[in-house]
Amino acid sequence: MSAAPIASAQSSGKQSAAPDDERYIHLKIPRPNRAAHTSQTQGQPERDNANARHLWLTQRMAGLGGPEYVRHVLREADKQRALNLGAGNAATPAKPASNWLSVGPTKDNFIQNFYTLEENDSGRARTILVHPKNPDIVYFLTSGGGLWKTSNFSSPHPQWTATTDNLLTTSGGSVALGSNPDTIYLGLGDPFDSPNLVAGVMVKSTDGGNTWQPFVGLNANTIRDVKVDTSGPQDIVLVAADGGLFRSTDGGNSYNQVAGANPGDAFFGQELWSVVKTSAGWLASAQTLAFFGSGFFGLNGSGGIDGSLWLSTDQGATWNAIPNAGNTFTGAGRTTLAVAKAGDSVVYAFAADTFDQTQLDLFRSVDGGQNWTALGLAAKTPVNPNPDQPDLNVMHGQAFYNQMILVDSNDENRNTVYLGGNLSTVKSTDGGNTWTVITNWLAQFGLPYVHADCHAAALIRKGKQGTLLFGSDGGLFASTDGGAHWNSRKQEGIQTSLIYTLIGNPQTPSTTLIGLQDDGTRVRVGNTSIFNQTLGGDGFGTGWSQANNHSSLASFQFENIFYSTVNPPSDQNDWNQSSGLDPADANFATPIDTPAATADPSGLVFYTSSFSKIFKSTDGGVNFNLIGQQGVNFGHFPRAVLHTVGISPVDLNHLGVPGTGGNLIITTDGAATWTEYPLNSLVPGYASFNAGVAWANDNLLYAHSEAPIPGVIHVVKGVADGHGGYTFSAPANIGLPDVPVDKLQVDPRDSSGSTLYAATWIGVYRSTDGGNSWSQLGKGLPAVVVSDLYENGNTLRVSTYGRGVWEINIAR
Missing domain, CATH: 2.130.10.10 (YVTN repeat-like/Quinoprotein amine dehydrogenase)
Incomplete structure (x- = not known):
C-alpha cells in the first residue's frame, strides 16, 4: 500500500516554560471496590478496567495534546518518512537498513x-464494514492496528492484509464506504486511547485500500463515526468527532466544521458520537463536554455530560434539535444510534446516563428519530439470566466505553436487535420487549464466547440468516446462525x-x-x-x-x-x-x-x-x-509510566526513577539515600513528563521524556561529576523526531555506552554517538507507538500499541 503524506508542514520553536505534569496528580485512580484479590487460579477471573485506564492516560499526559499537537506528530512522521525515502539523515551515515520482522x-x-x-x-475493534456487492470482502478497523481487509471471508481461515501500515498513524477511529464501494473514507484517531495516540484526521482511498490520498486534518483528536450520503452525484461525508461534526461536500478532499464554533451554534461545546441516515434525514447524537480546570476533560472516559439528538434535512448542512415529544429522550449521555438500512423509519438509540456512569436505556423511534419510546430495560430481566448478566444492564459501569447495537436488516419489521456491552451480548426478536443473553465473555452458563467490551457490529446478508459480526476488545467474532454459535478463528492473522x-x-x-x-x-x-x-x-x-x-x-x-x-x-x-x-x-x-x-x-x-x-x-x-x-525519601511522586526503575547494568546500587515535575530520583547506595535532580532547570528546554532512565554504567545514564509538547528536549544525558552526583546536559539529538519517547535502551555490546535505541510514538531510532545524532532503525515497521524494547544479543525485539511484536537483526 502506498503512503499518504500529511497535507501541510510547519516548524515549532522551543517552549520555554515547563508544563505541569502533576496537573492531575491529585486524581488518584480508585481501586475497584472488590474483596481482597485472589489469583484467577484460586478464585475468580480478572477483568479489565476501562475507566481506570482512561484516567491513567489522562493523568499521565496531564490532559495535554490537542489537535495542534496531533498535527505536529504527523508532520514529524512525514518528515522522517521523507528522510528515509530520500538520502537519509546525513548526520548519521548508516549501512543498508535491515528489515523489521513481524x-x-x-x-x-x-x-x-x-x-x-x-x-x-x-486487538480492540472500532468498525466492521462489509462490501455491499461482494460479501467476501470485509474491512475491520482496529483501535491501534489500522484497517485490515480480507477478500475471502467465507473461507474457514480468511487471509487478512493490513492496508494502513504505510500511513503516518495506525490509530483507528471509524470508516465508511462511498457510493463506489471501492472508495473508503477512513477516520484516524481512537477515542479511548487518545491521550497516548495521535490522529484526528481523514484519509481516502479509491482502490479498496491499496493506496491512500493525503491526510486532511480536522479540529479534533479522535474520530467516533463516519457516514456517507450517497443520494447525490457527489459523496457527502459526515464525521462525528470529539471536536464536533465535520462535513465534506467534495468527496473527502476537504472538510468544514458544521456549526459548533460559536456559542448558540448547534453542537457548540459538544462532542459527536454517532450519525445515521433515517427516513427523516440525518440523525446525530451529541454530548456536552465537561469543563474542568483550563479545558475540556474526560471525567469518565468520554468527557461528556448530557446527551442530545439532532436532525438535519439538508444532508448535514444545518441541524436542529429533534421534536422529542414528551421529552422521552432525556437523561442520556453517550448514545449510539442504529438503523437496519440507511433511510429506515425505525431507529434505535442505545444510551448511557448523564456522565456515562452506567446504562440508561434503549429507545425506539418509528418516525426516523424525531420522537421516541423508552423500552425500559432497567425493569426487565433476560429470559436466561446468569450471574454475569442478571438483568439487562449490559454496559455496567463502563457505559462511556462499551456500546454496541445492531438492527437485523433481514427482519422486515426491524424487531430483531442485538446489544453488546461489558460482559455479554443480548438479542431481542420482538422490538425490545423480551431479551435473551446470547454470549458470555468467558463462555460460561452454556453460552458461546465473545470477548468482553463490545464496540462494533455488522451483518453479512448472505444465506438464510446471514452472518453476524461482533467486534470487541478481543477482536472479531462471527455467527452464521443468529448468534447461537460463534467463531473466533476468523480473525487469525490479524496482528493488532x-x-x-x-x-x-x-x-x-x-x-x-x-x-x-x-x-x-x-x-x-x-x-x-x-x-x-x-x-x-x-x-x-x-x-x-x-x-x-x-x-x-x-x-x-x-x-x-x-x-x-x-x-x-x-x-x-x-x-x-x-x-x-x-x-x-x-x-x-x-x-x-x-x-x-x-x-x-x-x-x-x-x-x-x-x-x-x-x-x-x-x-x-x-x-x-x-x-x-514520596514524602519520606524524596519529594516528588514516581510517574505512572511503563517502566519506573532504571537499573545500572553494573550493580544494584545505582537506580533511577522518573519523578513528577521533571525530577529524576536517583540512588547510588542501593536505596539507602535518594537525590532528586530537577531536570527542567538543569537542562534548559527539558519539560517534565519523565518516562524512564537507561544506565550505560554507574557513571553514565540517560533519561527520556514523553512530553506531548513541540520543540522540547526528549533525551538527556547524565555524567558522574566525581563527587557522588551527576551533571546533566542535552545531547544534540539531531535526527530524533520531536515526539514522546516511551523507552530508551543502551546497547550493552557498546562498552562506551554510546549506542542507544529509542522507542517513540512513530517508530524506533538509533544513535551511535550518545544521542548527538539519530537515524530511523530498519525498514518496514509501521508508524505506530512503540511501547517497549528488549535486546538479546544481535536481536532487538519491540512491542507496539496496536501492531503487535516486531524484531530486527542489529548485528554490528
Whole structure:
C-alpha cells in the first residue's frame, strides 16, 4: 500500500516554560471496590478496567495534546518518512537498513482467565464494514492496528492484509464506504486511547485500500463515526468527532466544521458520537463536554455530560434539535444510534446516563428519530439470566466505553436487535420487549464466547440468516446462525495487539512475555507467531530473570503482580501472587523492572512502584519490600509510566526513577539515600513528563521524556561529576523526531555506552554517538507507538500499541 503524506508542514520553536505534569496528580485512580484479590487460579477471573485506564492516560499526559499537537506528530512522521525515502539523515551515515520482522501475535491456541478456552483474540475493534456487492470482502478497523481487509471471508481461515501500515498513524477511529464501494473514507484517531495516540484526521482511498490520498486534518483528536450520503452525484461525508461534526461536500478532499464554533451554534461545546441516515434525514447524537480546570476533560472516559439528538434535512448542512415529544429522550449521555438500512423509519438509540456512569436505556423511534419510546430495560430481566448478566444492564459501569447495537436488516419489521456491552451480548426478536443473553465473555452458563467490551457490529446478508459480526476488545467474532454459535478463528492473522510491555530471556531466546490491554499476559510459543494467554485482565508489566531462568513476573492493574518459577509459563497454574505490596497505594499502572544479568547474577531481583512508593524483591518476586517513598525519601511522586526503575547494568546500587515535575530520583547506595535532580532547570528546554532512565554504567545514564509538547528536549544525558552526583546536559539529538519517547535502551555490546535505541510514538531510532545524532532503525515497521524494547544479543525485539511484536537483526 502506498503512503499518504500529511497535507501541510510547519516548524515549532522551543517552549520555554515547563508544563505541569502533576496537573492531575491529585486524581488518584480508585481501586475497584472488590474483596481482597485472589489469583484467577484460586478464585475468580480478572477483568479489565476501562475507566481506570482512561484516567491513567489522562493523568499521565496531564490532559495535554490537542489537535495542534496531533498535527505536529504527523508532520514529524512525514518528515522522517521523507528522510528515509530520500538520502537519509546525513548526520548519521548508516549501512543498508535491515528489515523489521513481524513476530505476532497472529493467533493463540488457548486463553486462560480462571477458565481455559480454545478461542482466539486480537486487538480492540472500532468498525466492521462489509462490501455491499461482494460479501467476501470485509474491512475491520482496529483501535491501534489500522484497517485490515480480507477478500475471502467465507473461507474457514480468511487471509487478512493490513492496508494502513504505510500511513503516518495506525490509530483507528471509524470508516465508511462511498457510493463506489471501492472508495473508503477512513477516520484516524481512537477515542479511548487518545491521550497516548495521535490522529484526528481523514484519509481516502479509491482502490479498496491499496493506496491512500493525503491526510486532511480536522479540529479534533479522535474520530467516533463516519457516514456517507450517497443520494447525490457527489459523496457527502459526515464525521462525528470529539471536536464536533465535520462535513465534506467534495468527496473527502476537504472538510468544514458544521456549526459548533460559536456559542448558540448547534453542537457548540459538544462532542459527536454517532450519525445515521433515517427516513427523516440525518440523525446525530451529541454530548456536552465537561469543563474542568483550563479545558475540556474526560471525567469518565468520554468527557461528556448530557446527551442530545439532532436532525438535519439538508444532508448535514444545518441541524436542529429533534421534536422529542414528551421529552422521552432525556437523561442520556453517550448514545449510539442504529438503523437496519440507511433511510429506515425505525431507529434505535442505545444510551448511557448523564456522565456515562452506567446504562440508561434503549429507545425506539418509528418516525426516523424525531420522537421516541423508552423500552425500559432497567425493569426487565433476560429470559436466561446468569450471574454475569442478571438483568439487562449490559454496559455496567463502563457505559462511556462499551456500546454496541445492531438492527437485523433481514427482519422486515426491524424487531430483531442485538446489544453488546461489558460482559455479554443480548438479542431481542420482538422490538425490545423480551431479551435473551446470547454470549458470555468467558463462555460460561452454556453460552458461546465473545470477548468482553463490545464496540462494533455488522451483518453479512448472505444465506438464510446471514452472518453476524461482533467486534470487541478481543477482536472479531462471527455467527452464521443468529448468534447461537460463534467463531473466533476468523480473525487469525490479524496482528493488532495493544501491548504495554515485553521481555525475553537469554536461555529461551525465541520466547517473549507480553502484557496487553484487556488481553491479559501472553507467552510466545517457541519460534512461532502464537501467543497463549495465561493471565487475564489488563496485562501490564512483565519481568524475567536475565542471568538464568528462575523467575518470570507479570502484572495487571492496581498492584497485582504474579511470579512463576516454571518458565516459560505455559499455564495459569504456573503463576503465584506476590506479597508485600501496598494495595491502598495502588495505581492503575503496575510496572515491573528487571536488572541485567551483570547486575543481578542471582536472577532474583525485581522492582515495581505504586502511586508513591518504590518496591524491590530479592526472592524472585515472592515478596516485595519498600525501598523508597514520596514524602519520606524524596519529594516528588514516581510517574505512572511503563517502566519506573532504571537499573545500572553494573550493580544494584545505582537506580533511577522518573519523578513528577521533571525530577529524576536517583540512588547510588542501593536505596539507602535518594537525590532528586530537577531536570527542567538543569537542562534548559527539558519539560517534565519523565518516562524512564537507561544506565550505560554507574557513571553514565540517560533519561527520556514523553512530553506531548513541540520543540522540547526528549533525551538527556547524565555524567558522574566525581563527587557522588551527576551533571546533566542535552545531547544534540539531531535526527530524533520531536515526539514522546516511551523507552530508551543502551546497547550493552557498546562498552562506551554510546549506542542507544529509542522507542517513540512513530517508530524506533538509533544513535551511535550518545544521542548527538539519530537515524530511523530498519525498514518496514509501521508508524505506530512503540511501547517497549528488549535486546538479546544481535536481536532487538519491540512491542507496539496496536501492531503487535516486531524484531530486527542489529548485528554490528
